[in-house]
Amino acid sequence: MTSDSARSEPLTHVLERLGGISPRLESLYKDLHAHPELSFAETRTAGIVAAELKQLGFAVTEGVGRTGVVGVLSQGEGPTVLLRADMDGLPVEERTGLAYASSATGVGPDGKEGPVMHACGHDMHVTCLLGALDLLAGARDSWSGTVVAVFQPAEELGTGAQAMVDDGLFDLVGVPDVVLGQHVAPVPAGVIGCRPGPAMAGGDTLHVRMFGRGGHGSRPEMTVDPVVMAASTVMRLQTVVSREIAGSETAVVTVGAIHAGTKDNIIPDEAELKLNVRSFTPEVRKTVLDAISRIVRAEAVASGADREPEIELVASFPVLVNDADAVDRTMGAMRAHFGEAAVIDPGVVTGSEDVGYLAAASGAALCYWFFGGADPAVFAEAARNGTLGRDVPANHSPLFAPVVGPTVGAGVRAMTAAALAWLGAGANG
Numbered sequence: 001m002t003s004d005s006a007r008s009e010p011l012t013h014v015l016e017r018l019g020g021i022s023p024r025l026e027s028l029y030k031d032l033h034a035h036p037e038l039s040f041a042e043t044r045t046a047g048i049v050a051a052e053l054k055q056l057g058f059a060v061t062e063g064v065g066r067t068g069v070v071g072v073l074s075q076g077e078g079p080t081v082l083l084r085a086d087m088d089g090l091p092v093e094e095r096t097g098l099a100y101a102s103s104a105t106g107v108g109p110d111g112k113e114g115p116v117m118h119a120c121g122h123d124m125h126v127t128c129l130l131g132a133l134d135l136l137a138g139a140r141d142s143w144s145g146t147v148v149a150v151f152q153p154a155e156e157l158g159t160g161a162q163a164m165v166d167d168g169l170f171d172l173v174g175v176p177d178v179v180l181g182q183h184v185a186p187v188p189a190g191v192i193g194c195r196p197g198p199a200m201a202g203g204d205t206l207h208v209r210m211f212g213r214g215g216h217g218s219r220p221e222m223t224v225d226p227v228v229m230a231a232s233t234v235m236r237l238q239t240v241v242s243r244e245i246a247g248s249e250t251a252v253v254t255v256g257a258i259h260a261g262t263k264d265n266i267i268p269d270e271a272e273l274k275l276n277v278r279s280f281t282p283e284v285r286k287t288v289l290d291a292i293s294r295i296v297r298a299e300a301v302a303s304g305a306d307r308e309p310e311i312e313l314v315a316s317f318p319v320l321v322n323d324a325d326a327v328d329r330t331m332g333a334m335r336a337h338f339g340e341a342a343v344i345d346p347g348v349v350t351g352s353e354d355v356g357y358l359a360a361a362s363g364a365a366l367c368y369w370f371f372g373g374a375d376p377a378v379f380a381e382a383a384r385n386g387t388l389g390r391d392v393p394a395n396h397s398p399l400f401a402p403v404v405g406p407t408v409g410a411g412v413r414a415m416t417a418a419a420l421a422w423l424g425a426g427a428n429g
Helices: 005-034 042-054 121-139 162-167 167-171 226-237 239-244 281-301 326-339 355-361 375-383 404-422
Strands: 057-064 067-074 080-086 105-107 114-115 141-152 178-188 197-200 202-211 251-260 270-279 310-317 321-324 365-374
Touching: 005 226, 005 326, 005 404, 042 057, 042 067, 042 121, 067 162, 067 167, 080 121, 080 355, 080 404, 105 375, 114 121, 114 365, 121 141, 121 178, 121 326, 121 404, 141 162, 141 404, 162 355, 167 355, 178 226, 178 355, 178 375, 178 404, 197 239, 202 226, 202 281, 226 239, 226 251, 226 281, 239 251, 239 270, 239 281, 251 281, 310 326, 321 326, 321 365, 326 365, 326 404, 355 365, 365 375, 365 404
Parallel strands: 080 141, 080 178, 178 365
Antiparallel strands: 057 067, 067 141, 105 114, 197 321, 202 270, 202 310, 251 270
């Protein structure tokens, strides 16, 4: 087994250039943050990524899975290590007040134009992976094998990874030995979080249409009110987790959007609900989805609806399962670099990720971790005051903003350390 000290020597050499490239990486991050793009519309981001990869000497293929970019750099015999970053933004209006805040807009899947923000940190993921690739390309004597860089579209839809697989990703790059990826999180910069086994929840998105009978607001007795029907449904859905899921299990049911009507004195014909479900086991998932279907249909009957509601499963994320041996190997490298106390087990995370498709489709081991993006002093103060939820905005918040300098540096170091934990030793190793 390779000792931590032996493993850290090539990493030390590879990281020598980090200080020199950090200002450019931070500028790149701010540019990406100011110009977010929605899922499968990441054309500007993809163009920047492709240009960067070509300059570093990678063989580049664009348009994989519509807007995905793949770069390959080989350095003799050795393992094939796939490093992944996602690129898409979210339909969120930014309220950070930063000088580089987004004012971008985009057209969503519903055909409507609205504000776009990198509210989940994918701009940070792209920046950190490009930084790690720059360091690896500039120190090829320190490793051997093949680095496969995957810049993935549409993670927020849960379909981007599968789109790249369906478009022949592994015919293009071969079968990797491991899939490595990371996600910025609202914990102090410099902290790494990873756990083996089921680590992130599976996710399901459902769209529900409930049909009433419209009419004048002054004569509700002549109508079947879908607004009341939908409101009753939302409230009843809150009992699914509290009354149908055991306390030892985990599930989340969220109604993230409800749309009905156009005017105060018109009872509309229908209402639409958009639901999100998180679970960790097939049994809990089935229980939740069955309960949602039962409640939606029962509320329609109770309201006297003339028409059955429509329930559409729009998208699904798999449960993210980290390979135990891959976690042990990768986090060993993290501990050697960041220190034992900096690497934690964050517990199961009810957020979802589609990176698992890349591992499942290739048969490769998966290690996916979190790295901190919060100012350590601000985080510590909020923790003391019990105000973390207010003072340290989390992913998908319009106020989410990783502190740039330490986060970029830590993310680059983490991805580089992880890659070198798997790549073979080079002339300098």
